[in-house]
Amino acid sequence: xxxxxxxxxxxxxxxxxxxxxxxVRASETGPRGATLAGVVLTAGWLLAVIGFGSGTYFATSxxxxxxxxxxxxxxxxxxxxLGTVLVxxxxxxxxxxxxxxxxxxxxxxxxxxxxxxxxMVVGAVAATTYGAVAALNPRVTTTVVDLEGLPAExxxxxVAVVADLHVGPSLGAGFTQKVVDLINEQDPDLIVMTGDLIxxxxxxxxxxxxxxAELEAPLGIFAVSGNHEYYSDDxxxxxxxxxxxxxxxxxxxxxxxxxGDEEIDVAGVHDYDAPEPHSADMAAALEGRDPTGFVxxxxxxPLHSGEAADRGVNFQISGHTHGGQIWPFHYAVQAVHDTxxxxxxxxxxxxxxxxxxAGAWGPPVRVGAPPEIPILELRRTP
Numbered sequence: 001x002x003x004x005x006x007x008x009x010x011x012x013x014x015x016x017x018x019x020x021x022x023x024v025r026a027s028e029t030g031p032r033g034a035t036l037a038g039v040v041l042t043a044g045w046l047l048a049v050i051g052f053g054s055g056t057y058f059a060t061s062x063x064x065x066x067x068x069x070x071x072x073x074x075x076x077x078x079x080x081x082l083g084t085v086l087v088x089x090x091x092x093x094x095x096x097x098x099x100x101x102x103x104x105x106x107x108x109x110x111x112x113x114x115x116x117x118x119x120m121v122v123g124a125v126a127a128t129t130y131g132a133v134a135a136l137n138p139r140v141t142t143t144v145v146d147l148e149g150l151p152a153e154x155x156x157x158x159v160a161v162v163a164d165l166h167v168g169p170s171l172g173a174g175f176t177q178k179v180v181d182l183i184n185e186q187d188p189d190l191i192v193m194t195g196d197l198i199x200x201x202x203x204x205x206x207x208x209x210x211x212x213a214e215l216e217a218p219l220g221i222f223a224v225s226g227n228h229e230y231y232s233d234d235x236x237x238x239x240x241x242x243x244x245x246x247x248x249x250x251x252x253x254x255x256x257x258x259x260g261d262e263e264i265d266v267a268g269v270h271d272y273d274a275p276e277p278h279s280a281d282m283a284a285a286l287e288g289r290d291p292t293g294f295v296x297x298x299x300x301x302p303l304h305s306g307e308a309a310d311r312g313v314n315f316q317i318s319g320h321t322h323g324g325q326i327w328p329f330h331y332a333v334q335a336v337h338d339t340x341x342x343x344x345x346x347x348x349x350x351x352x353x354x355x356x357x358a359g360a361w362g363p364p365v366r367v368g369a370p371p372e373i374p375i376l377e378l379r380r381t382p
Contacts, residue, residue: 005057009049015077016045022084023121027114044073055168055200056232060208068170068364072132075326075363079124082328087116131326131365136175138358138371140182145344146381147351149294149314151262155380160188160217160373163319164357165209166228168200170364173208179358179373180211186375190219190257193247194319195226195271195300199361201233202241213245219257223247224268225278226300226320228361235278250298252281254289265295267313272301282307302339302354309348316352317376323356323369330368342369 024037047070054063091109160183167176183191197212198205215221229238239249248255250268257264267289269280282297282304289295294314297304302318323342324330330341339345342356355374360366 005049005053008052009045012045012048012074012077015081016041019077019080019084022088023080023117026110027117028110029114044070044077046070048074048077051169054170055198055205060168060172060200060204064170064172071170071363072128072365073363075128075131075365075367076124078326078329078363079127080120083116083120083124087113087120127367128363128365131363131367134370135360135364135366138179138182138373140186140375141372142375142377143344143353144377144379145315145351145353146379147294147315148381150378150380151259151264151294152380153259153262154264154294154378157189157219157259157378158186159317159376159378160186160191161194161317161319161353161355161376162191162197162212162358162373163194163355164196164226164322164361165359166196166199166361167208167359168198168205168232171208171359173211175359176209177211180214182373184214184216188217188375190266191215191217191221192266192296192298192317193221193223194298194317194355195224196228196319196357196359196361197223197226197242198238199228199232202237206241210245212242212247215246219259220255220266221247222255222266222268222298223249224298224300225249225251225270225274227271227273230271230274230278235274250285251278252284254285254295256289263293265289265293266298267295268298269304272299272303280304282311286311286313297350302337302345302352305339305345305347305350305352308352309350313350315378316350318352318354319357321354321356322361325356325360325367325369326363326365327368342372 024034047066050063051067051071054067229235243249252269254265254267267285269282269285270278297308297313297316299318301320308316321341324333339352345352356369356372358371358373
């Protein structure tokens with residue numbers, strides 16, 4: 001883990017140095033302004049490195065407050081990089097078409113860089129501030145899902161979805177408790193967790209999700225692993241810990257739940273990108289069940305939907321996409337997914353619901369992709 005933090009530190013250091021060159025040196029900022037900018041960029045870089053190590057290499061007791069600032073700062077950096085690239089394109093276009101103001105050494109070029117730099121900084125800070133507030137306040141959403149083949153007894157049940165909390169580096173026990181309280185207020189019949197609940201080790205972060213044990217649902221609470229459960233600790237250590245909190249962890253397997261005289265199966269698979277020996281195995285998850293019965297699949301990534309459709313899965317619930325999390329990153333995320341980033345979609349015979357998740361990975365910031373705790377109302381259709 002120390003190697004990972006070191007590599008991230010070097011990469012972020014280069015990015016910050018590049019920003020200094022493009023925003024400060026290129027605009028010929030005076031000595032005082034250049035010094036201040038250098039201090040801010042250096043401090044932001046250091047705090048971001050601490051954030052990446054918080055919960056894994058560094059104890060959250062001291063690293064999380066510093067890391068929160070550093071990881072939030074990375075959203076500012078993200079927007080500054082985008083803006084700087086855009087300005088560079090404009091200047092290059094000016095040189096290509098021989099526009100005097102875009103020529104090296106031109107006074108108007110220098111003023112253009114200064115003005116756009118100020119606009120970028122103000123815009124980046126404003127967008128990040130808005131996104132940081134939004135990320136701390138997940139909203140409860142309600143979606144009606146019409147499902148063919150849903151047994152009559154299950155018509156109208158309410159399923160709460162917990163996804164992508166990413167508790168650890170920036171968010172802690174208080175955030176988990178807020179999510180738990182919001183869900184319990186909704187009094188759901190069933191709760192499913194689609195993974196990426198944490199970023200860190202059981203030793204350093206486990207206590208921060210302990211309040212998940214307070215969740216209540218008469219039909220059960222089911223969970224599967226996400227990709228981040230594999231990054232910082234042994235995945236089985238995390239899944240075993242979840243079970244100690246009262247969650248039913250589905251490790252490429254299914255469970256049957258009953259209402260009256262009718263049943264449905266809840267199947268769960270490991271993450272789509274999980275390495276051996278923990279790779280996803282949908283065949284194993286569905287093995288032994290009545291193939292004519294209704295099955296709900298809990299899978300971290302919506303990319304499972306193609307195989308789910310091939311295997312006749314009725315309904316799949318996923319997370320992972322964060323809805324893009326920070327605009328305009330949405331476009332890059334959508335490029336690798338065939339289904340909707342957020343909400344309902346259809347792949348063959350399978351209805352797919354993807355949530356934007358309640359937390360945030362990396363920068364604890366949400367711009368254009370509000371955090372959510374979905375309540376799905378399942379409705380039987382003929």
